Amino acid sequence: MAAxxxxxxxxxxxxxVRLYRPSHFRIGLQDYFDLRTPDRALxxxxxxxxxxxxxxxxxxxxxxxxxVAARYRFSHGWMASYPETTGYIIxxxxxxxxxxxxxxxxxxxxxxxxxxxxxxxHNGAFPGHDxxxxxxxxxxxxxxxxxxxxxxFRETGNEIYLQASIRAxxxxxxxxxxxxxxxxxxxxxxxxxxxxxxxWPLLELFAAxxxxxxxxxxxxxxxxxxxxxxxxxxxxxxxxxxxAAPFLHTIAYTMQGWLESGATLQPEExxxxxxxxxxxxxxxxxxxxxxIRGFMAGQFDRAWKGTVAYSCLTGDAQTAxxxxxxxxxxxxxxxxxxxxxxxDYVKSTQDLKSNNPGIRGGIKGSQPIWGxxxxxxxxxxxAKFFIxxxxxxxxxxxxxxxxEGRYEHRHSLQKLES
Amino acid sequence: xxxxILCKSWNHKKVIEIVQALHAQELRVRGIIALAxxxxxxxxxxxxxxxxxxxxxxxxxxxxxxxNFDRHDHPHEFVAVNGVHPTHSRNGQWQIEKNHLSQPxxxxxxxxxxxEMVSVRDLNSIACANAxxxxxxxxxxxxxxxxxxxxxxxxxxxCTLNVHMALLPEFRGMNVAEWSIFTGAPVGVxxxxxxxxxxxxxxxxxxxxxxANCNSIAAMRARVSRQQHLVLAKCARLLVEKKxxxxxxxxxxxxxxYLMHEKLRKIVERRLAKGYQSNMDC
Numbered sequence: 001m002a003a004x005x006x007x008x009x010x011x012x013x014x015x016x017v018r019l020y021r022p023s024h025f026r027i028g029l030q031d032y033f034d035l036r037t038p039d040r041a042l043x044x045x046x047x048x049x050x051x052x053x054x055x056x057x058x059x060x061x062x063x064x065x066x067x068v069a070a071r072y073r074f075s076h077g078w079m080a081s082y083p084e085t086t087g088y089i090i091x092x093x094x095x096x097x098x099x100x101x102x103x104x105x106x107x108x109x110x111x112x113x114x115x116x117x118x119x120x121x122h123n124g125a126f127p128g129h130d131x132x133x134x135x136x137x138x139x140x141x142x143x144x145x146x147x148x149x150x151x152x153f154r155e156t157g158n159e160i161y162l163q164a165s166i167r168a169x170x171x172x173x174x175x176x177x178x179x180x181x182x183x184x185x186x187x188x189x190x191x192x193x194x195x196x197x198x199x200w201p202l203l204e205l206f207a208a209x210x211x212x213x214x215x216x217x218x219x220x221x222x223x224x225x226x227x228x229x230x231x232x233x234x235x236x237x238x239x240x241x242x243x244a245a246p247f248l249h250t251i252a253y254t255m256q257g258w259l260e261s262g263a264t265l266q267p268e269e270x271x272x273x274x275x276x277x278x279x280x281x282x283x284x285x286x287x288x289x290x291x292i293r294g295f296m297a298g299q300f301d302r303a304w305k306g307t308v309a310y311s312c313l314t315g316d317a318q319t320a321x322x323x324x325x326x327x328x329x330x331x332x333x334x335x336x337x338x339x340x341x342x343x344d345y346v347k348s349t350q351d352l353k354s355n356n357p358g359i360r361g362g363i364k365g366s367q368p369i370w371g372x373x374x375x376x377x378x379x380x381x382x383a384k385f386f387i388x389x390x391x392x393x394x395x396x397x398x399x400x401x402x403x404e405g406r407y408e409h410r411h412s413l414q415k416l417e418s
Numbered sequence: 419x420x421x422x423i424l425c426k427s428w429n430h431k432k433v434i435e436i437v438q439a440l441h442a443q444e445l446r447v448r449g450i451i452a453l454a455x456x457x458x459x460x461x462x463x464x465x466x467x468x469x470x471x472x473x474x475x476x477x478x479x480x481x482x483x484x485x486n487f488d489r490h491d492h493p494h495e496f497v498a499v500n501g502v503h504p505t506h507s508r509n510g511q512w513q514i515e516k517n518h519l520s521q522p523x524x525x526x527x528x529x530x531x532x533x534e535m536v537s538v539r540d541l542n543s544i545a546c547a548n549a550x551x552x553x554x555x556x557x558x559x560x561x562x563x564x565x566x567x568x569x570x571x572x573x574x575x576x577c578t579l580n581v582h583m584a585l586l587p588e589f590r591g592m593n594v595a596e597w598s599i600f601t602g603a604p605v606g607v608x609x610x611x612x613x614x615x616x617x618x619x620x621x622x623x624x625x626x627x628x629x630a631n632c633n634s635i636a637a638m639r640a641r642v643s644r645q646q647h648l649v650l651a652k653c654a655r656l657l658v659e660k661k662x663x664x665x666x667x668x669x670x671x672x673x674x675x676y677l678m679h680e681k682l683r684k685i686v687e688r689r690l691a692k693g694y695q696s697n698m699d700c
Binding site for chain 2: 038288291341397
């Protein structure tokens with residue numbers, strides 16, 4: 001009887017995700033047999049990049065409010081616009097506009113910023129979920145919206161974005177505990193180390209306003225997070241809820257927060273910054289695990305062992321960004337090498353031909369699509385991080401196209417008497 | 419003095435070159451231990467995936483030519499193992515030409531030289547350790563092997579040696595000749611004692627190699643490969659004569675490198691094509 005019930009539930013689930021739709025069924029079948037695009041058939045980065053940008057443009061147009069739809073779900077199609085991720089998609093679109101010398105992406109970024117202004121709470125905070133649900137303010141989401149607003153101010157000089165940023169920043173400072181952590185209005189009402197990703201926007205706001213309280217709040221939290229790093233590079237409290245095996249997504253958030261905060265705080269010698277070094281410890285452990293296994297798991301335990309058979313594509317793209325940034329800061333080519341492989345992996349999962357506009361060019365939450373992270377969905381933040389990763393890869397590889405003089409070499413070779 | 423060579427396949431050309439280099443140093447090989455060929459075990463999903471990746475023709479040819487398909491399913495590795503060259507046809511599928519198949523396998527060569535041969539299912543197995551003991555192994559040489567555990571490494575009476583395609587301790591791990599070039603370092607070889615780490619054992623000897631006239635990765639690897647067998651044999655000779663000292667590695671001084679991505683390999687190819695000169699003196 002129990003087996004019958006389980007089968008009935010599985011059938012219900014399959015119906016719910018509408019696997020009977022040809023475009024959905026095709027993805028299901030491809031993922032079942034792991035039929036990713038072979039390496040030799042991968043397109044150039046610019047083609048994958050353009051497909052992902054087009055996907056985000058469709059996600060922005062889906063609701064018509066200027067915000068970017070949170071994700072395309074097999075079960076419901078396009079979801080409502082999501083302030084948190086719309087916030088950090090803004091810098092991506094400004095960067096892409098510069099790359100392509102096309103003002104339409106800049107206009108889209110500004111449209112997103114204007115929409116953010118419309119959903120900001122009176123106290124300066126931003127809501128936790130997409131706008132279809134009535135949601136209380138959230139620290140993390142406010143931080144990510146802040147990132148977009150500060151960038152919009154930098155790009156336009158328009159005070160309206162700065163004032164909204166200041167209100168958001170003031171709310172973040174007010175919500176911070178004495179020890180530097182954020183408990184109130186945090187996900188599951190508990191402190192997380194991946195909120196280093198809030199420190200970085202606060203430091204950006206400090207750079208824009210020179211208001212010391214933002215700097216102090218960021219550094220206080222960064223110090224609090226450092227106390228949770230273990231000797232093997234592992235970071236405690238970096239999961240949403242499951243600290244025993246957090247998603248790569250939140251591990252990568254923590255690392256990115258450290259990296260970008262460190263690079264902002266010590267721009268003259270970023271590689272020597274303590275937060276960059278903390279990110280480096282975690283990145284090295286992750287790189288070793290990935291290279292030895294040849295696969296990036298979606299969740300890890302405290303020994304950096306992958307605990308699941310699926311890959312979290314969002315986390316993969318974020319990790320590629322972190323490794324590329326580490327290569328940029330330290331010139332350790334192993335990180336560049338690992339990032340190229342991860343980018344290829346995510347590229348191999350991107351469908352460039354589907355007739356379904358919710359699938360074509362988008363990046364799945366998990367590979368295969370039924371993996372635990374954002375299952376049967378194409379989240380906008382996966383596409384955003386993928387775009388950032390490819391743009392950074394192209395930028396760094398362009399350095400090798402210039403005529404080479406002396407090669408970068410950081411080893412001090414010692415003579416050995418033989 | 420009993421010298422035994424451990425290798426992963428009976429089709430590994432490298433081992434024949436090591437044996438020849440040892441003979442040139444008047445050292446005789448007591449035995450060769452290699453992995454027994456295992457039949458391919460591929461389930462339906464893997465088969466569909468492989469056919470999607472390489473094309474059905476490649477799968478069938480690989481099965482025909484190799485009984486180690488599980489371990490060497492990439493065309494480049496397939497070449498290295500079998501001496502069979504793939505070409506890229508118009509439709510993008512890998513095709514394999516029959517040539518070099520007349521070269522003797524290790525087994526044929528060893529039979530001619532009257533070298534004892536043992537096949538094992540696992541190079542870390544008790545059977546492998548027993549075979550080494552029965553051969554009364556004094557020096558064990560690696561001729562291209564996966565990670566070997568302590569139960570094997572402790573059997574030889576004198577030591578286990580490996581020759582590494584780069585200068586240690588700076589470049590540990592894989593594709594290290596390519597990584598040396600990518601980072602602007604000298605290309606070289608190192609003979610080292612094998613311990614439980616990855617290329618972390620004490621160093622016996624290291625030597626730089628001029629690759630300025632090697633205009634591709636393949637040419638560079640061939641050059642380094644030739645030299646490394648000679649160096650390994652020379653070290654074995656000096657070890658027998660007790661003329662070598664061990665220099666422990668400073669583990670903090672080096673990095674472990676991994677399989678190099680194709681985009682970085684192309685950069686290395688470009689540097690070699692221009693005539694590579696290291697930035698560093700060594």
